[in-house]
Amino acid sequence: MDRRDFLRVLGGGAALSVVGGALLSGAAEAQPPRHGHRGPDRHGPPPKRKGQWVFLGDQRVSFRTERDVIRVGRHEGKFDAIGLEAEGSDVHVIAITVHFTDRSSARVKLDEVIRARGRSRVIDLPGRARGIEYVEFTYRSVGRSPRPATLRLYGIT
Secondary structure (H helix, E strand, O other): OOHHHHHHHHHOHHHHHHHHHHHHHHHHHHOOOOOOOOOHHHOOOOOOOOOOEEEEEEEEEOOOOEEEEEEOOHHHOEEOEEEEEEEOOEEEEEEEEEEEOOOOEEEEEEEEEEOOOOEOOOEEOOOOOEEEEEEEEEEEEEOOOOOOEEEEEEEEO
């Protein structure tokens, strides 16, 4: 007796939807995670904290150590924390310097490898929430992936 015959014996449409739903939900739970899946906390923008996460920009990363800038500007809002996300390949972020619209700056030595499709820790910025003019990065791509890496910058309002 196959599954369809079994469900017909149970009594028609209502039983089919209840039992079929139970069978399908059990089957979905038993399957292993898809290839490359790292859990719900490893996809999309960094998790929300206090306010709204805002995409500020991104930059392609080469395999040599380099310094790059992501320009943000006054119109994006005021931020008290930032987060980074890597795509394509792992990125070793050595340090970042955040330049604020009030002409002050904050240097953060990160020295963290952000895995492809992964995120950095939440990086709290010193002082009150301020506008960010631009962010300087010292970083490099790591690993053997032939795919170029992209580093994304998010701010929290």
